[in-house]
Amino acid sequence: MRRVLLLGSTALGLSSVLGAGPALAQIALPDTVITATRVATDAERVPVATTTITRQDIEERGYQSLSEALATVPGLRLVPQGGPGTLTSGFFRGANSRHVQVLLDGVPLNDSADPNGAFNFGSFMLAGIERIEVLRGPASSLYGSNAIGGVVNIVTRRAPTGKAAEVFGSIAGGTQRTLRADGGVAGTVGAFDYLFAAQTLSTEGFNITPQRFTSSRGERDGYRGTAALARLGYQVNPDTRIEGTMRWQQANYGLDRFLADDPNYSAEDRRWSGQVRAETRLLDGLWTTGLRVGYTDDRRRAVNLPDQYSASRTDDLYRGSRTFVDWGNQVRLPAIGGVANDGLVSFGVNWQQETSNTAFGSVPFRGVINRSQDSAAGYVAVQYRALNRLDVSAGGRVDSVAGFGETPTYRLGVVYHLPEANTRLRAAIGSGFAAPSLFQRYGVQGTFRGNPDLRPERSTSWEFGADVDVPGFGNPRLVTAGFTYFNSHFRDLINSNATFTSYTNVARANIEGAEFSVTGRIAPWLEGRVGYTLTRAFDSTTDKQLLRRPQDVVALSARIQPIQRLVIAPELLLTGRAADYVYTNSGASSRRTNTPGGTTANLTVTYQAMDQVSLFLEARNLGNSRYEPTSGYVTPGRSVLFGTRFAL
Incomplete structure (x- = not known):
């Protein structure tokens, strides 16, 4: 931690020196984020670290998949196990891959059929996506299970107002016989608005098996994917809106046996999700209430037939679904004397049912599961601004998953603004949990049996940081420097027991680190950014470093x-x-x-x-x-x- 604090104080100290001179009032950041608080909030008032990737970013940087768009996000490490479409795990601040909650317009996307209940970042295409909001740190008090390490909320594109039809698209081709095309149409006609978008991508890909292996034969792992999105809305009156969204995607791609090329090993991944949402404002806009019903369905199949390289046969089928219902509310609170204002309370309840019908592996070690589980939750969060300098937020939630009772979580956060120094200081503490997956509770594979008595994995995390705007050459934000230190303690982590016959809650982990960023707006035509993430993630029992968590990651980008x-x-x-x-x-x-x-x-x-x-x-x-x-x-x-x- 001494190393982290030294680096942080040095960075912020340098920023203060550069900013010497007449103090300018801090300029509010133009971004707003929804994921961090469940309500639209100025980024400068959010007490935790966030990143927003806009549609402009997606287009100017040529991102074609979710994994590409997230590759340089501080604190997030993506680990692919093959070419496009194959399993790509996400590690937020050193947490496990199952400790990330992925949402599409607020509806959970994590795969119920995945043995760990995780999300595959490798196959999601970006047709019709408006922005991607990334929240780092525990968010179970808002989003429940899995949101220990962070949350990724994918927000779909909205129809333009005042335009009956807007047609958009792109087409590209290049090396590896790659062809990509996308297009759509959107508009508003009276009280109705609509958006339809689609994308297709095909490529021969690369040989993902390292050439150093004697089993590498140079076989390419190709990919073919198609995605489509439809969004329809109706403005009943100025205060009430109804909308529905449906998204479908299918990907076919090549796989390899572990450590060996295998030309006839392939997979197909299908997913569709949809939701219907209604929202209305009451009491002259003081109270906003909305009901959302969503559904997701995942189907993944991998097939490998015997050939001259291997006599093994594989036919894995993963089927998972989730039904989701959420009732959410926002109520504006009155000012408290001349001390506090901009008060807001959000509260709600939700229910979901997860189902998995899965069979994978080879006899006699074939894994089978055919189970479902229900969960319900209630949450509340409050935020206020005091003395026009201090933003305070607090929230709590209780989740009840069938089989192991209630799990409470919380988060507290503060942001202190120092406009005289163009600085804001922030700190947050919170807890998180991840319910055991369906396979961890009920799966059967050979002599291995799931454990229905597993407890949720738990965490307690805290962080503090600062952001400084440095004026110069007539620009009030010539340089923006940011620093965040984070520390997390995990307990009751799920692992195999000593005899490798079932799961048990035995593991613990300690993780600390820091995220640094410097953005320079050197000229109207030049903007550059440097980000550095330091992560120290260790198993508390063995004191060994956790796998696949690099200690140092540096990301540099520019817009010229x-x-x-x-x-x-x-x-x-x-x-x-x-x-x-x-x-x-x-x-x-x-x-x-x-x-x-x-x-x-x-x-x-x-x-x-x-x-x-x-x-x-x-x-x-x-x-x-x-x-x-x-x-x-x-x-x-x-x-x-x-x-x-x-x-x-």
Whole structure:
């Protein structure tokens, strides 16, 4: 922690020196976030670290999948186990991959059929997506189970107002026989609004098995994916709105046997989700209440037939679904004398049912599960601004999952504004939990049996940080520096028992680290950002470093606009070493050691050829780095796409 605090004080001290001179009032950040508080809140009033990726970011940086868009988010480590579409785990601030809650417009997307109840970041395409909000740190007091490490909320695109029809799309092609196209139409006609969008992507891909393995045969793992989104809304009156959203996606991609190429091993991943939501304002807008009903369905199948390389046969089928109902409310609170104002209380209840019908693996070790579980929750959160300087927020929630009773969680946060120093200080403390997955409770695989008496995994986390705006050369925010220190304690983590016949709550973990960022607005045409994440994640029982959590990650990005119609967006990600089990070149048994890190460089160039038409170039992994994010799988190689984008 001394190392973290020293780095943080040095960074903020340097910012203060640079900012010496006449003090300027702090400029409010223009962003608002919903995920951090469940209500639209100015980013400067949120006590926890957040990142928002806008549609402009998605287009200017050429992001085509969720994993690409999140790759440089501070504190988030994505670990793919193969090419596009294959399992990609997300580790938030060193927490486990199942400790991330992923939402689509507020509806949970985590896969009920996944053995750990986690989300696969590798296959989600970005057609019709408006922005992605990322909340780091525990959020179970707002979103319940799994939201221990953080939350990713994917927000779909809205129809434009005052326009009956807007047509948009893009088409691109390039190396590895890659072809990508997307398009849609949206508009508002009277009280109705609509949006339809679709995307398709196909590529030969790369050989993801490291060439150092004797079993590597150079076989490429291709990918074909299609996604479609529909959103319909009706404004009943100025205070009441009804809307529905449905999204469908299918991906087909190549797989490999572990540590070996396998040409006829393939998978298909289908997901559809939908929701209907109604919201109305009462009492002259003082009270807003809404009801949401959502449903998700996941179907994943992997098939491998015997061939000249292997006599093994695989036919895995994962089926999971979730029904979700949420009643949410926001009530504006009166000012308290001349001391506190901008008060707001949000509260609600929700219910969900998860189901898994799954069979995977080979006889006699085939895993089977056919179960469901219900859960219900109630939550409340309050926020106020005191003395025009101090934002205070507090929230609590109680979840009841069938089989193990009630689990309470909480979060407290403060933000103190120092406009004289262009600075805000923030701190938060909270708890989180993750309910055992259906497989962990009821799964059967050979002699291995799930444990229905498992307790939830629990955590207590706290963080503090500061953000400083440094004025200079007439710009009140010439440089913005940010620092966050975080510390988490996990208990009752689920692991196999000593005889490897079932699960038990035995593991503990301690994680601490820091996130640093500096954004420089050097000129109207040049903006650069440097982010650094330091993570120290250890098993409390063995005092060994947790696997696949690099200690150091550096992300650099820039937006360069040398002329009005040209935008150049480079991106560089430097990932440090991480503990892992490393396999020898012959694929022999592994040994625990530190795997080397790697560097990935991306570049996107966009030229606005006409007011409604642009041309772009997207280059990925320019240095053709083939390092292994996890032992046995290399990073996809260099690729280049050329394309055009239009909006009519």
